[in-house]
Amino acid sequence: MSARQWGRDLGLGFRFAFTGGREGWTRVLLTAVGVGLGVALLLLTTAIPTALAVRHDRDGARADYTYGPRRPKAANTLVIADTDTVFRGRGVRGRLVEPEGPKAPVAPGLSAYPAPGDMVVSPALKELLASGDGAILRDRLPYRITGTIGEAGLVGSRELAYYAGAKNLAPKINGYQTARITTYGSPNKAPATRADPVLILLVLLVFVVLLMPVAVFIATAVRFGGERRDRRLAALRLVGSDSRMTRRIAAGEALAGSLVGLVFGTGFFLLGRRLAGSVEVVGISVFPDSLDPSPALAALVALAVPAAAVLVTLFALRGVVIEPLGVVRTARPARRRLWWRLLLPLGGLAMLAPMIGQGRSGGDFNQYLVTGGVLLLLVGVTALLPWAVEALVARLHHGSVAWQLAVRRLQLSSGSAARMVNGIAVAVAGAVALQMLFAGVQGDYTKETGKDVTRAQMQVNLSKGTPFTAAGERFAATRGVRAATSLGSATLGDRDWRRGPDTTVSLTVGTCAALREWATLPSCRDGDAFVATGTDDDSSTTRLARPGTTLHVDTADGTGRGADVRWSVPKGLKPARAITGPNGAKSGGILLTRAALPDRLSRLLDGAVFLSLDPSVPDATEYVRNTAARVDPFADAMTWSATEESKKFASIRTGLYVGALCVLALIGASLLVTQLEQLRERRRSLSSLMAFGTRRRTLGLSVFWQTAIPVALGLLLASAVGLTLGCVLLKMVGSPLGVDWPSVLSMTGAGAAVVLVVTALSLPPLLRLMRPEGLRTE
Amino acid sequence: MSIGHTLLGLLESGPRHGYDLKRAFDEKFGQDRPLHYGQVYSTMSRLLKHGLVEVDGIETGGGPERKRYAITEAGVTDVQRWLATPEKPEEYLQSTLYTKVVLALLTHRDAAGILDIQRAEHLRSMRVLTDRKRKGDLADQLICDHALFHLEADLRWLELTTARLDKLRAEVAA
Amino acid sequence: MTPPPGSLLTARDLRKAYGPTVALDGAEFSIHPGEVVAVMGPSGSGKSTLLHCLAGIVPPDSGSITYDGRELAGMSDAERSALRRSEFGFVFQFGQLVPELTCVENVALPLRLCGTPRRKAERAALTWLERLEVDDLGGKRPGEVSGGQGQRVAVARALVTAPRVVFADEPTGALDSLNGERVMELLTDAARSTNAAVVLVTHEARVAAYSDREIVVRDGRSRDMERAV
Incomplete structure (x- = not known):
């Protein structure tokens, strides 16, 4: 047949779609909304890599590389200090800046630096500070707002960031927190750190797992209203179109729906993009403008969706004979064969098998094999499910009337029942596998911090020379603080630090009470000195902590410079036994009470305050951070937790949860439409059942069973495939096998919930359809 | 209904006596109105006169004389013509x-x-x-x-x- | 208002409107046990509405319907459903067989709705299929049998519960005259043999000729033709 004929028939179908009266419009609209939602999701997915790239680039462009060489003050230098803080779990990027000359580099998004005491802030921070919620944070940032940071200087629309002008920062230069720089951005074009192959694998899988159901959904959406369309097609046959033409006309109608769907999808996407600017998911927000689908991928979507619509329609009409006087579904379709259906998942496993164990050795995963394997396994679900449903319902017998009605209905059209749950099954199978993988590798990515959170919940590190005892008192007086233990510490070496010591021993200074947190002391008075042993390696302590030995204090902070400060070990060191400190580590070395420390050394100590908080005081951590900012703007306040999850990892997991729920909701919508359509089609049959006295409960139950049986089967199959896939993936990354039952249950539960909601929503129309009006013959 | 044509048609399967003809007619078509023997006799004489039937033999014995009739070539043609001619549909215009x-x-x-x-x-x-x-x-x-x-x-x-x-x-x- | 003596199902002064369309406007009806009454009338005259009201499927706007001494209007929806299940049988023109059930299951359905165990119900169903000369269709689905056969299955289903009233709405409407008459013969024979009353809605005189009596519905009002003479 010629291309012209194809074009003509498709065009005819296209026209029918729009001239079919209200019914035709409704159908086009339904299809379009369904396809549109799918397309929007696809576009969003294609846009995410771009958005992440933009984020990455901007983050790189504003990097202030503090580990560079020391350089003298000049016309083009800027001293910058990292004063990042956390406010109620959200990170705030903070920088103190002091340009030292007219040619000092200007940060991206800024036109000029604020004067000392002023700051420029990101729009989100400005908003937060102006709101009641931000009152506590306002105390911590006592600067006047004089401007906002432009988009170029921010990685996300909701990012909290500020640059505050400061004076006299140069003495604080230490090579990691404060530095003198001449340019922003990474000085050497360092290759982007190679991402962890396991993480890449996870991201890849999340996309595959979320997009598969969307594809299934689009396939369902173009079949909306199929029954009515079939009647129209029969009418076309009556006026003389042959069966091939009819099929092409049907494909044309689907094409029309999907094209409108593309337009809708673009609309939904643009709308969603606007909204995306005002939300923050797991600490990540994006600018609407950076959510830009790459043109190639967008073009692919624009071509693939209509093409898929045509193919799906032709495929769906394969088993349907359209006769001039009606549509005949081939009464008894050939029994479904199992072998080729099994080939798909087995093929998938075969593609994944060669990569088992690669994760441990840090090797790479072949992206094509992984994607292909996972796709085949999941497509296998959609291929196996119709067979499984058919095989099961053929064996179901007996039972109540409701059960019988449902089973017989399923036996008659098990294919359409299976199609209805395919989407859910794929989504659940993928999600189960991924959740399992996450649970498995979580051990690798979640670190036991070893910190004892019963003794202290926060630690504030003070910059060198800050009087830590006084600071400790101020912290103790802060709202929500139960106890504050302050310590000063330094490292002592056996040789001048400019040459580098051979052996080192740590020096810890504090009150008797503070020292008791770290070692068991026989007795203690101010002026005492101790040597604590009992750690894994006491050799350097016993070697250096001998009375009269001259030791050198580390003043260089790894920069290889600084004055040589000597200290000789006093007499009368009392032995002490090191115990595990609140930071989870045992450290021995020399312990001094305040009076035993010469004044000249106190400037060289790094102070740290360990805080125990009152859990009943909300925002206690925020008050501590405020105190820390007041005591020492460079202070680093950390909240302790027993474990620490990799941030990247947590966001993937959350993304999957959110995505899976969205996809399930989407599928639920299509399930409802299909269900309602089926009910409408059975209107007469339902009314006559009602006429001879069938209870509403019986019919309601039969509708329930009719959905519940295939769904239960689908979820079972999905769990099985999901667990298998999960095991294979765990093997691939070399993690121990283990089934994460809560996630299996939560995903299957979500799937089941969708079915319940759909059944509940289809009950009112069912009751309406059962009214005797359906008995009328016209 | 033409009784003559009907009797002729009944004769086509083989020669019959007048009385047999009446019985066969009554059985098949005369549920409501059986034929009088006189009707058969007069009809057969008319058919004989037109050469559509011939007398195949006469039985004499106890009772009346019994003629056996057989259909002629012309009779067969006549039946054929009658069957092939459509009946005029009644129009029921006078109600x-x-x-x-x-x-x-x-x-x-x-x-x-x-x-x-x-x-x-x-x-x-x-x-x-x-x-x-x-x-x-x-x-x-x-x-x-x-x-x-x-x-x-x-x-x-x-x-x-x-x-x-x-x-x-x-x-x-x- | 008392029903006429010996009457099984009686309706008095039924009125029913669907929006502005008046379907019944003071219709009367009565039927005795074992009687076959034809309800005739032009299309849209309210025949089917009368049948739906009599069967308790649609409540009339006003008027009374008495079945076996009980007033239908006084019953709840559940009670009327139960009545339809156990005392009434139905044959319609289209769509009454459940397409997904086999013929024997279709016939057994009313019994099962009344709580009869499956095996027993299906045995009874098979007996009825035999009586209606379609026992060879038992395992087939309605989509696989002809219109006449399907209608016989429907008659079997209407009679399987030994109902006291069978409501038949154009039961031969979709059949040719040969099949239609056979179905009517089987229906009326079977009903007479069980002493069931039959309310037969039809617009075909030849179908109505199977009845004992006819009433004509015109413009929502009924007319008993026996009394017209």
């Missing part, structure tokens, strides 16, 4: 019922009542025929069906006229 209805309307009597009475009467006849049909053999069924279809046609006319009575009243009055 007593119609006359009754119009008269009732002209004299301002209850025309609808007349139609209903007729309708009930028709249906009663149909019930009787239906009952007979259920109990009878195929021949009975075919004959009853013929009558039933005609009665049904009348009944439909009655229904239609009932529905159009107002219009008819206006026209008659004009």
Whole structure:
């Protein structure tokens, strides 16, 4: 047949779609909304890599590389200090800046630096500070707002960031927190750190797992209203179109729906993009403008969706004979064969098998094999499910009337029942596998911090020379603080630090009470000195902590410079036994009470305050951070937790949860439409059942069973495939096998919930359809 | 119905006596009205005269003389011609019922009542025929069906006229 | 209002409107046990509505319907459903067989709705299929049998519960006259043999001829033709 004929028939179908009266419009609209939602999701997915790239680039462009060489003050230098803080779990990027000359580099998004005491802030921070919620944070940032940071200087629309002008920062230069720089951005074009192959694998899988159901959904959406369309097609046959033409006309109608769907999808996407600017998911927000689908991928979507619509329609009409006087579904379709259906998942496993164990050795995963394997396994679900449903319902017998009605209905059209749950099954199978993988590798990515959170919940590190005892008192007086233990510490070496010591021993200074947190002391008075042993390696302590030995204090902070400060070990060191400190580590070395420390050394100590908080005081951590900012703007306040999850990892997991729920909701919508359509089609049959006295409960139950049986089967199959896939993936990354039952249950539960909601929503129309009006013959 | 043609047709299967002919006719077609023997006799004489039958033999014995008749070549042709000629459909243009209805309307009597009475009467006849049909053999069924279809046609006319009575009243009055 | 003596199902002064369309406007009806009553009338005259009201499927706007001494209007929806299940049988023109059930299951359905165990119900169903000369269709689905056969299955289903009233709405409407008459014969024979009353809605006189009595519905009002004579 010629291309012209194809074009003509498709065009005819296209026209029918729009001239079919209200019914035709409704159908086009339904299809379009369904396809549109799918397309929007696809576009969003294609846009995410771009958005992440933009984020990455901007983050790189504003990097202030503090580990560079020391350089003298000049016309083009800027001293910058990292004063990042956390406010109620959200990170705030903070920088103190002091340009030292007219040619000092200007940060991206800024036109000029604020004067000392002023700051420029990101729009989100400005908003937060102006709101009641931000009152506590306002105390911590006592600067006047004089401007906002432009988009170029921010990685996300909701990012909290500020640059505050400061004076006299140069003495604080230490090579990691404060530095003198001449340019922003990474000085050497360092290759982007190679991402962890396991993480890449996870991201890849999340996309595959979320997009598969969307594809299934689009396939369902173009079949909306199929029954009515079939009647129209029969009418076309009556006026003389042959069966091939009819099929092409049907494909044309689907094409029309999907094209409108593309337009809708673009609309939904643009709308969603606007909204995306005002939300923050797991600490990540994006600018609407950076959510830009790459043109190639967008073009692919624009071509693939209509093409898929045509193919799906032709495929769906394969088993349907359209006769001039009606549509005949081939009464008894050939029994479904199992072998080729099994080939798909087995093929998938075969593609994944060669990569088992690669994760441990840090090797790479072949992206094509992984994607292909996972796709085949999941497509296998959609291929196996119709067979499984058919095989099961053929064996179901007996039972109540409701059960019988449902089973017989399923036996008659098990294919359409299976199609209805395919989407859910794929989504659940993928999600189960991924959740399992996450649970498995979580051990690798979640670190036991070893910190004892019963003794202290926060630690504030003070910059060198800050009087830590006084600071400790101020912290103790802060709202929500139960106890504050302050310590000063330094490292002592056996040789001048400019040459580098051979052996080192740590020096810890504090009150008797503070020292008791770290070692068991026989007795203690101010002026005492101790040597604590009992750690894994006491050799350097016993070697250096001998009375009269001259030791050198580390003043260089790894920069290889600084004055040589000597200290000789006093007499009368009392032995002490090191115990595990609140930071989870045992450290021995020399312990001094305040009076035993010469004044000249106190400037060289790094102070740290360990805080125990009152859990009943909300925002206690925020008050501590405020105190820390007041005591020492460079202070680093950390909240302790027993474990620490990799941030990247947590966001993937959350993304999957959110995505899976969205996809399930989407599928639920299509399930409802299909269900309602089926009910409408059975209107007469339902009314006559009602006429001879069938209870509403019986019919309601039969509708329930009719959905519940295939769904239960689908979820079972999905769990099985999901667990298998999960095991294979765990093997691939070399993690121990283990089934994460809560996630299996939560995903299957979500799937089941969708079915319940759909059944509940289809009950009112069912009751309406059962009214005797359906008995009328016209 | 042409009795002559019917008897001729019955003779085609083989020669018969006059009395046999009467029995065969009654059995197949005469459920309601059996043939008189005199009718057979006069018809056969007419057919003999036209050369459509011939006397095949005469039996004499106890009782009346019995002729056996056989069909001639010309007789067969005649039957063939009769069968092939369509019957003229009856047109029922002269209807007593119609006359009754119009008269009732002209004299301002209850025309609808007349139609209903007729309708009930028709249906009663149909019930009787239906009952007979259920109990009878195929021949009975075919004959009853013929009558039933005609009665049904009348009944439909009655229904239609009932529905159009107002219009008819206006026209008659004009 | 008392029903006429011996009457099984009686309706008095039924009125029913669907929006502005008046379907019944003071219709009367009564039927005795074992009686076959034809309800005739032109299309849209309210025949089917009368049947739906009599069967308790649609409540009338006003008027009374008495079945076996009980007033239908006084019953709840559940009670009327139960009545339809156990005392009434139904044959319609289209769509009454459940397409997904086999013929024997279709016939057994009313019994099962009344709580009869499956096996027993299906045995009874098979007996009825035999009586209606379609026992060879038992395992087939309605989509696989002809219109006449399907209608016989429907008659079997209407009679399987030994109902006291069978409501038949154009039961031969979709059949040719040969099949239609056979179905009517089987229906009326079976009903007579069980002493069931039959309310037969039809617009075909030849179908109505299977009845004992006819009433004509015109413009929502009924007319008993026996009394017209």
